[in-house]
Amino acid sequence: MQLRHIYILFLSMLVFAFSQCNSSPEQDHITELTKSWEKAVPHQEIPEGLVSLKSKDCGVCHQDHYKEWLFSTHSHAWTDVQFQGEIAKETSPFMCINCHIPLQNQQEYIISGLYGGDIYKPVKKKNPNFDLELQQEGINCASCHVRHNAVIGPTGTDKAPHKTLKDAKHLSEELCISCHNAVDVVTPQLACSFESGDEWKVSGFPQKDSNCISCHMPVIERSIVPGYPKRKSHYHYFAGSGIPKVAGIETKMLIGIDIQPRIIYPSYKLQDSAKFALSIKNSFAGHRVPTGDPERFIIIAFETLSLDSAVLDRKEYRIGEHWEWHPVAKKVSDNNLDPGEERIYTYSYLNKNTDNKLLHIEVSKHRTTPEHIEYNKLPKDYPAQITIYDKYFPFKVE
Ligand code: HEC
Ligand code: HEC
Ligand code: HEC
Ligand code: HEC
Ligand code: HEC
The missing domain is CATH 2.60.40.10 (Immunoglobulins)
Incomplete structure (x- = not known):
């Protein structure tokens, strides 16, 4: 997301532009958010049967999933020092956070529109349900699994102590692509260019039934909670480039x-x-x-x-x-x-x-x-x- 290159060149220019701008944002016409990444996942209540939305708490039962996820860059998507360095800059628009901490519960402000369609003038109010600990977890279990105030799973099993809904379409490669594919020119100097989804679509792999999940979340037969019978499961390392986010903490690598x-x-x-x-x-x-x-x-x-x-x-x-x-x-x-x-x-x-x-x-x-x-x-x-x-x-x- 290569907005940040521009920061290097344009920071001083934009600071100057902001200092020249006298009109109060309230006088501007409010426009709606249109792009998917301009919006957070709507507020989620804690699904029935659980005590919180935190990965740490899912991990009390789903111990393997939790340990694996800790290796993933998803769990560092917020705390990553490079990301933090970049969003601290005035030139970073509000929507940077929507793929890094996607749930509204993880976000300090609720953004409902833009004054005058300007990405630097979001209409915002404090989020009364903001959860700081949940924010630190970046792309956590709930980011992918909690919707409609329930845990979305592949089978909708009734063995779980929590409310569970079956939605295989939600848990498909479309979920991955919703963040891993964004091509847009946000402002003339602000371009967004992630094309893993589009590249996959023309790779020949879809015809072989090979997608983001089959390669990055390989299948394993195991109990998903200790003491429960073995079932089809998926590794949650989200192995990728193998370049770690934190010195001394390894991530898993796939060899391409x-x-x-x-x-x-x-x-x-x-x-x-x-x-x-x-x-x-x-x-x-x-x-x-x-x-x-x-x-x-x-x-x-x-x-x-x-x-x-x-x-x-x-x-x-x-x-x-x-x-x-x-x-x-x-x-x-x-x-x-x-x-x-x-x-x-x-x-x-x-x-x-x-x-x-x-x-x-x-x-x-x-x-x-x-x-x-x-x-x-x-x-x-x-x-x-x-x-x-x-x-x-x-x-x-x-
Ligand atoms: C559409 C979703 C989306 C938005 C919006 C988004 N990012 Fe990201 N970001 C990603 C994805 C996906 C990756 C991982 C890409 C990869 O590894 O190929 C990423 C990775 C990063 C990284 C780590 C880069 C690396 O090489 O490890 C930084 C830093 C970052 N983003 C900053 C930002 C900033 C700053 C903004 C706002 C200007 C932003 N992101 C907005 C999806 C997004
Ligand atoms: C108190 C223990 C416990 C906690 C906490 C817990 N789960 Fe579960 N979960 C279970 C059990 C038990 C099952 C069913 C096991 C089986 O099918 O073998 C299950 C099943 C699931 C499934 C599979 C559903 C399906 O459709 O097959 C998913 C996904 C899931 N949990 C995610 C989560 C997430 C995300 C959290 C945290 C927000 C969480 N769980 C917290 C015990 C727990
Ligand atoms: C909510 C947005 C979001 C969703 C959904 C999402 N990702 Fe990511 N993913 C990211 C971001 C952001 C990063 C980079 C985090 C960082 O670098 O700090 C990332 C990193 C990764 C990486 C590691 C990249 C590297 O550096 O090696 C892989 C692999 C990956 N994602 C695969 C997937 C797969 C597979 C799915 C679907 C099951 C998925 N992602 C769903 C946003 C998302
Ligand atoms: C980036 C998205 C993403 C994140 C983050 C994520 N999961 Fe999943 N999870 C999936 C997908 C996709 C599947 C289903 C794959 C399928 O069935 O095709 C899945 C499946 C599961 C299942 C069903 C059994 C299995 O292994 O297939 C459980 C249980 C589960 N996840 C728990 C968790 C827990 C606990 C966390 C946090 C520690 C977590 N997940 C984080 C995407 C995610
Ligand atoms: C056929 C298997 C396969 C499929 C399908 C696949 N990937 Fe990958 N992916 C890999 C391998 C292998 C690597 C490691 C590349 C390397 O050597 O750096 C990788 C790397 C990545 C990375 C890390 C960035 C990088 O340059 O290393 C991200 C992010 C990613 N994949 C996302 C996705 C998403 C999103 C999808 C679905 C649209 C997807 N992948 C589909 C095998 C796959």
Whole structure:
């Protein structure tokens, strides 16, 4: 959601614009909220039989689901320091929170419209039912499971001590897509570009009955509450990129790309170029890689090292998007890997002496750049990348 790039460039301009604006918002005509992400999920009463909406309390009975969810980035969707840094800025519109803390119960204010259709002038009043602890949980159990003041489940079982409603359509990939697909130009410099849903629809995976849930919530037979008989269940890790949100706390990773060295010989001739090739194929993801947040990218780095590890040469390739934010938000380039797409990356090094050497290949996934981390004053240990391939190939020069 790449509103935040703009913040860098436009913060000062917008602050200036706000300071020039004298008209009182009450004089403006009120417009309705139209986009799905402009609205919170309506207030929910605690379903009959439960003591609260908190995941912590669901976890008293659904222990495995709770433990798994704690690993997921969903449980960090509010507390994430990057998210907090961004919504603290004046330029962040009110609707940022609707996919990160979707329930009205999690939100401090109730937003009912916009003065003059301006996203920076929401019509708001204090939410008397605001629950701070529920807010900290980000996308929690209730965010996905509680609607119509009941627990939505796949079977509507009568074994549960809580009110349960069957709604398989609600708990389908449409739920995921409601947050993981948003393409819109909010203001000229404010573009929203998450397309995992659209990418999946044209990937060929829907025809194979493979969707967000079958890949990201694999099936397991187990008791969903200790002591109850085994039944069909789903892991709740929501494994994805594997880049953690908090230093020291791991998240689960799905592997989307298959990485294979193609041309690597053990010896080369003096004054000849040593040539190498690496194949990268999006073999396992049901969408492009990277997907979602346009700031994400992959770096493929080739290095020639001396045997005592001095770097003699380096070449990098980048897979990702580039955006321009001024004067109008625009995608400039995009070489994300399509589902099934294979690309060969090559590297050559001219051997000018007969020292034996090492080829080092490293592939890393990044959520954002070091410059962005520094600009947002994020903690030095904020995990911004992980290495997914790291190999050394010795070669002789004769
Ligand atoms: C339509 C739903 C939606 C809205 C509205 C939304 N986000 Fe998000 N946000 C997401 C999703 C989905 C992800 C995860 C994307 C991914 O990992 O591919 C995300 C991830 C993020 C991240 C983490 C990025 C990362 O690479 O880990 C930040 C920070 C963030 N959003 C900030 C914001 C800000 C600031 C706003 C308002 C300007 C906003 N979001 C509005 C859906 C939304
Ligand atoms: C006091 C224990 C208890 C608590 C607390 C509890 N549940 Fe349950 N829940 C159960 C039992 C028992 C079942 C039925 C077990 C079975 O079918 O094997 C169940 C079933 C479910 C189902 C499956 C329904 C279906 O249609 O098959 C879902 C989903 C669910 N619970 C979600 C939640 C959520 C979300 C919370 C917190 C808001 C929660 N539960 C809190 C005990 C609990
Ligand atoms: C209420 C909005 C919402 C819903 C519904 C939702 N997500 Fe998310 N999802 C997010 C946000 C926001 C993030 C990023 C949180 C962050 O980075 O702090 C995210 C992160 C993820 C990630 C991890 C991305 C990474 O960094 O690796 C995966 C995988 C994921 N969601 C899959 C799903 C699936 C599958 C479903 C449907 C069962 C789903 N989501 C439903 C908003 C949502
Ligand atoms: C991002 C959305 C999302 C979140 C968050 C979420 N669930 Fe689920 N959950 C689902 C979906 C989707 C299914 C059903 C999958 C199906 O049957 O196809 C499901 C199924 C279940 C079931 C039925 C048995 C099973 O495993 O399939 C239980 C019980 C359950 N969830 C409990 C929880 C609890 C407890 C939490 C919080 C710790 C939680 N869920 C958080 C989306 C979510
Ligand atoms: C065929 C299996 C498959 C399907 C279908 C699928 N995904 Fe994924 N998804 C993956 C894999 C594998 C990855 C890890 C990609 C990688 O290597 O970084 C991933 C990564 C992600 C990420 C993390 C962002 C990133 O670039 O790593 C998000 C968010 C996500 N998927 C959301 C979704 C949503 C939403 C849907 C449904 C519209 C969906 N996925 C459908 C397999 C799948």
